[in-house]
Amino acid sequence: MTTDITHTATRANAVTDDVLGTLDATGVAEAIAAGAFTAQEAAAAAAKRIRTVDPEVRAVRWWLPDGGAGPQAARDAAFYGVPSAIKENTPHAGLPTTMGSAALPQTPERRNGPVADQLAATGVNVLASTAMPEFGMTASAEFGDGRPSTRNAWNTGYTAGGSSSGAAALVASGALPIAHGNDGGGSIRIPASLNGLVGLKPTRGRMAGMPELRLLPVNVVCEGVLTRTVRDTARYVAAAERHRRNPALPPVGNVRGAGRRRRIGLVTESVTDFGIAGECLTPVLSLADELADRGHEVVELTMADLRIDGGFVDDFLHYWGLLTAVEVGATAAASRGRYDFGALDPVTRSLLRSGRRSAPSIPGAIRRLRAVTGNYERMFVERGVDAMLSPTMTSPTPRIGYLDPNLPFGEFMSRTIAMVGVTPLNNVSGGPAVSVPCGFDGDGLPLGAQFAGPAGMESTLLELAYEVEELRPFARIDR
Numbered sequence: 501m502t503t504d505i506t507h508t509a510t511r512a513n514a515v516t517d518d519v520l521g522t523l524d525a526t527g528v529a530e531a532i533a534a535g536a537f538t539a540q541e542a543a544a545a546a547a548k549r550i551r552t553v554d555p556e557v558r559a560v561r562w563w564l565p566d567g568g569a570g571p572q573a574a575r576d577a578a579f580y581g582v583p584s585a586i587k588e589n590t591p592h593a594g595l596p597t598t599m600g601s602a603a604l605p606q607t608p609e610r611r612n613g614p615v616a617d618q619l620a621a622t623g624v625n626v627l628a629s630t631a632m633p634e635f636g637m638t639a640s641a642e643f644g645d646g647r648p649s650t651r652n653a654w655n656t657g658y659t660a661g662g663s664s665s666g667a668a669a670l671v672a673s674g675a676l677p678i679a680h681g682n683d684g685g686g687s688i689r690i691p692a693s694l695n696g697l698v699g700l701k702p703t704r705g706r707m708a709g710m711p712e713l714r715l716l717p718v719n720v721v722c723e724g725v726l727t728r729t730v731r732d733t734a735r736y737v738a739a740a741e742r743h744r745r746n747p748a749l750p751p752v753g754n755v756r757g758a759g760r761r762r763r764i765g766l767v768t769e770s771v772t773d774f775g776i777a778g779e780c781l782t783p784v785l786s787l788a789d790e791l792a793d794r795g796h797e798v799v800e801l802t803m804a805d806l807r808i809d810g811g812f813v814d815d816f817l818h819y820w821g822l823l824t825a826v827e828v829g830a831t832a833a834a835s836r837g838r839y840d841f842g843a844l845d846p847v848t849r850s851l852l853r854s855g856r857r858s859a860p861s862i863p864g865a866i867r868r869l870r871a872v873t874g875n876y877e878r879m880f881v882e883r884g885v886d887a888m889l890s891p892t893m894t895s896p897t898p899r900i901g902y903l904d905p906n907l908p909f910g911e912f913m914s915r916t917i918a919m920v921g922v923t924p925l926n927n928v929s930g931g932p933a934v935s936v937p938c939g940f941d942g943d944g945l946p947l948g949a950q951f952a953g954p955a956g957m958e959s960t961l962l963e964l965a966y967e968v969e970e971l972r973p974f975a976r977i978d979r
Contacts, residue, residue, distance in 0.1 A: 509657035512556040514549040515674035515978035522978065525582045525677035525732040529623070532581040539581025543568050543625050546583035549675040550628065556656050557673060558648040559666035561588040561629045562595050562606075568627035569594065569620070577623030578739035579678065584624035586680045587664055588632055590710070590723075592616040599827070600632040600663070602645055603843040605835055614708040615723050619680050621743035622736060630666030630679060634845040634905075635827045636687055637820070639916050640898070641665035644845040644905040651900060652695060653977055654945055658897045661691035664726060668695040671726050674977055678732055684721040684823070685816075686892075686923025689935040693892035693948025696937045696975055697726045698733045698965065703955045704930030705746050706737075712830050717866045718819065720927035728974065730936070730965045731756070737958060749956040758970060759963030764791060764951075765801035765883060767890035770921030771812050780891040783939035784949045788889055790971055791964075798889070805883055807875040808925065813917065815865035816924050821855025822862055824848060850909035869928050876929035880954045887960055892935040892948035894921035926952050934961045937974045946975070 515522060519537040532539055547566065554560050569592070571581050586592050589599045591613035596606045612620065619626070631650045633641045640659040641650035650665040652658040653673035660669040664681030668691030671679050681688040683701040692699025707723040727733045738754035745751060766788050770776050792798045803809065828848065832839040844852075858865075880886070895918050903915060926933040931954055938949035949968065951961045 509655045510556060511977065512553045512651070512653040512656055512673045513977050514553040516549065518545040518548070520545045520549070520677070522976065523677065524729040525579055525727060526729070526735055528582045528677055529579045539571055539625060540567060542581055543583050543627060546676055547627055550670060553653070553673045553675050557651045557653055557660070557669040559631055559650055559669040561598065561631045561666065563628045564594050564626065568625045571623050571625050572620040573623040577621065578735050580623035582624050582678060583627055583676055584678050584680065585628045585630045585667060585670060585676060586616060586619060586626050587667060587682060588629040589636055590615050590680065590682070592626060592629065595629045599831060600634045600636065600641065601844065602647070603840045604831055605838040613710065615710060618708040618740050618743050622739040624678065630664070630670065632663045632665055634848050635824060636663035636682070636684060637824055637851060638662050638847055638903060638905070639690055639919055640903040642900065642904055644847070645843065649900050652897060652945065654696065655943065658899050658945055659694065659903065661694040663687040664691050667726050668692065668697060671695070671697055671728060672977060678725050678727050678736065680723070681726050682721055682723045683927065685820070685927050686920050688724050688726060689892050689923050689933060689948070689950060690920060692726055692935040694897045694946060696946030697728060698730055698934065698936055699726050700724050700733050700737065700934040700958065700961070701926055701932060702737065702958060703749055703932045706749055706958070707740055708744050716823070716826065718869050718928060720823070728976070730962060730969050733934070734962045752958045755959050755962040755966070757963070758967040759960070761795040761797070762886040762960065762964065763797045763799065763884055764788070765885040765888045766798050767801050767888050769803050770894045771803060771808050771925060772894070772917050772921040773810065774894060774918040774921060776891055776894045776921065777896060779896050779941050780893050780947055783947055784889065784891045787938055787949055787968065791967070794967070799883070799885065801883065801885070801888060806879050811868065812872070815868050816928065818858045818861050818865040819869060821851050821858055824851040825855045828852065845905045847905040847909065847912060872925070872928045873930055876925070876931055877954055886953065887964060888952045890922050890950050890952070892922060892950040893919060895919045896941040896943070896947070897945040922950060931955050932958045932961055934965050936965045936968045938968070938972070
């Protein structure tokens with residue numbers, strides 16, 4: 501076991517009396533547009549904040565030269581000059597795409613990929629790339645080779661989640677107002693929940709994606725951001741759509757507040773045998789009562805309504821092994837012989853072995869996972885609900901060391917499955933889902949509530965997220 505678990509807990513607060521103050525990303529953009537300060541001054545302040553807090557949270561993987569990439573969009577872009585960061589599995593000019601792994605060469609990219617281009621089109625200034633667990637395959641950025649773990653800014657004795665770990669730690673600490681993330685099994689929503697942030701996984705195909713993932717039989721990965729306010733997430737989606745809009749989906753537009761009364765399905769079950777911890781469920785039940793008091797109709801839903809049973813977990817794990825093999829194979833091929841297979845984390849190696857053993861089961865697993873989309877979409881029609889409400893996580897935030905990759909693989913996977921019994925459903929179905937802050941656990945760590953909806957209905961989820969923010973103003977780390 502790693503000695504990280506003995507780390508003395510502290511709160512990592514980067515907020516200080518500089519030009520950024522306590523502004524969210526929208527506030528920073530508005531201040532730059534009004535001439536209150538420049539994009540360069542914002543970048544300098546953010547870089548100083550990051551360098552102050554990163555020794556505690558270990559969120560940065562690679563830096564761009566001072567000043568960052570600079571805004572690469574017109575001055576009227578939604579987030580012109582707002583300092584940000586990109587996850588290290590996403591090609592960006594000047595940054596190595598190291599995927600959280602020590603096995604890959606540290607060669608800076610020559611140009612942006614399509615995801616970085618869409619991010620840049622919103623006007624943000626990327627300063628660095630953020631840390632993640634190897635290939636994004638686990639729920640905590642902890643490493644088997646002794647590299648420092650990425651830590652939760654609310655209490656550095658605990659994980660920041662995964663796989664958009666570094667992004668969440670920097671935004672939660674106040675070092676950045678917005679940061680890029682992506683989500684293949686909950687990797688935006690899990691760290692959003694554990695760090696008291698807003699994290700939207702868009703509808704499959706809504707955002708630009710990594711080209712190689714479009715070849716997968718079930719593309720579970722979506723791109724997005726982590727923010728401290730709902731308006732920042734809504735503004736980002738609208739700005740990203742102006743760069744690239746999928747005509748097969750209804751436009752989201754710039755959602756600016758709560759909407760009409762909805763019929764909401766309350767989910768109190770996990771797709772796993774571990775259930776949902778009472779600590780995670782209680783605040784969501786309370787939130788459901790508050791929403792009902794405000795005129796929403798709340799009805800109970802079950803896994804049977806979604807036609808989901810215990811086989812879903814096995815199918816997803818088989819597919820996760822396949823996805824690991826695809827990621828490792830693609831990055832090894834791109835490395836042109838500079839790939840150090842011996843440096844792979846124990847969990848990655850175990851997932852590869854698991855994938856080989858389960859190869860005969862993969863065709864059936866893919867067939868059943870593909871069927872999830874239709875069942876998921878039909879449920880909204882058959883039960884007449886506009887959105888589902890559930891806890892984001894099925895167990896509270898674990899301490900650093902609880903998900904140590906050096907654990908026996910079976911124990912590691914059991915612990916992981918017990919945490920993430922809700923989020924993978926929307927990666928498989930393709931439907932959108934957003935995590936919003938919803939109270940704190942007994943250790944003072946944030947908890948999250950998730951709203952999920954049918955394909956294309958991000959606007960409904962954002963309206964509900966705005967309403968939660970009105971009901972329960974989100975806590976800030978500097979208070």
